[in-house]
Amino acid sequence: MQLISPNGTHTPDADYVTPEDEHLLAAYAALVTGRRINDQCNALVRQGRLAVYPSSNGQEACQVAAALAIASSDWLFPTYRDSVAVIGRGVPAEDAMTLLRGDWHSGYDPCKYRVAPQATPLATQLLHAVGFAHAAKLRGEDTVVLAMCGDGATSEGDFHEAMNFAAVFKLAVVFFVQNNEFAISVPLARQTAAPSLAHKAIGYGMPGQRVDGNDVAALLAVLGEAVDRARGGDGPSLIEAHTYRMLAHTNADDDSRYREPEAVQEWEPQDPLVRLSKLLRDRSILTDSLEDKFAASANELSATLRQVMHAEPKVDPEELFTHVFAERPESLETQWNFLRDEIERTEEDS
The missing domain is CATH 1.20.5 (Single alpha-helices involved in coiled-coils or other helix-helix interfaces)
Structure with missing residues (x-):
């Protein structure tokens, strides 16, 4: 499903409502911030201030949509690559980076922000998300849980257990798979023979939808529908966002060993920021002054993060x-x- 083409043209879909312009403008501001966070964290790794950083460069639309699609009372269960989504939920950037810096705790209070600790092991957070949703249902709450993972996680047993349990007990969980085509170096074709990851939903008795992962409007529409469905008591959904990881898996990875530069370049015209910017510019919604405002806000956040990360931590043995x-x-x-x-x-x- 797609609502904005790579050249910035609106492509309506009869089954989904395109988000209002003000919502798209807010999403664009978040995209600008997300890209700046990725750039800053990559620099902090090179400066030795972060131990590792799994960048979501090129996947910012998924990150932004995940943070915006759920209510403040809902919960997000992220992976190690979902720092931008975590920050989008209100977690201070410097706290979100504590884990990736190598400190002993996750850096933020999960209950305060309703964001579970970022999970490094593949798919374990999906079981946690399902357990949380089950507890919420037993308490009579209308909490929706958005559980994020990558395509590699769909090859783990935890993924299948979580999907099955959520479907059987009709839990309010939205499984959000960011399919960036590689599980580190393993391409999708070596992970599944299914026509798409969204097709896997059929076997568990839940709806599945494949969406353009670089189209924030489409993501907001599809995730929004799945969240509403879950809150209404109709059970879980599986959303597959087809996107691409523009940078290496982490700073410790050499992606030139398993993919050609030409393959990465083919995805450059589908940049989620450029795509939405063209649409908003054509509609005279995004102006130069707003661009400057968004950039200044993103740079301010980045400067704060940089300042905190460059300060030597106080260590208590x-x-x-x-x-x-x-x-x-x-x-x-x-x-x-x-x-x-x-x-x-x-x-x-x-």
Whole structure:
């Protein structure tokens, strides 16, 4: 499903309502911020201020739509590549980056923002999302859970268990698969023989929809319908967004080993920012002054993130032994005393 073509032309779909212009303008502002976040984090990795960064460059439309499609009372269950969606839900950028910096905690309070910790293992967050939705249903709440994953996660057993359980118990979960064609280096053709990932929904007894993952208008329309369906008690849906990962899997990956530069270049004209910008410009909704405003806001957020990440963190070695047990056992206390003694003697020698 597509509502905005790569050249910025509106392509209406009789089954879906195109979002209002003001909603598209807000989405565009979020896209600008998302791209700036990706650029800044890639720079922080090169400067040694982030341990790793899985960029969503080229996938910002999926990130923005995921954050905007659900209500403030709903929950988002993201993956390691969904930092832009996490920040779009209100989590401060510097807190969202804490995990990727290598600190011991996820960096933000999940309950405050209704965003689960970003999951690094593939598909584990889907089971967590389904369990959360089941608990909400038992409590009589109308909470919708948006569970994000990539195409690689659909090859995991957890994906199938989550889909089956959600469908059997008719839970309010929207499974949102960002199909960027590669699970690190494994192409989609080596992961499934199905015509599309959306087709997998049929076997579980839920609706599936394939959508242009670089078209934020189409994403908002499709995700919005799935969220409304879930909230109305009609159960889960599977949404497959066909997009492309423009950069390597992470800074530790050499994507030239498994794909040609020409393949990446073919996706450049489908940039979600350029596409929406053309539409809004043609409608005289997006002006130069608004572009400057959006860019300034994105740069301000980026500057704050940069400042925090460049500050040296305060490290407390005793935190290694905190929250392991409710009451610290003698074995851990012995280890901590040994480490403390080593630290004190090292400081004395220096």
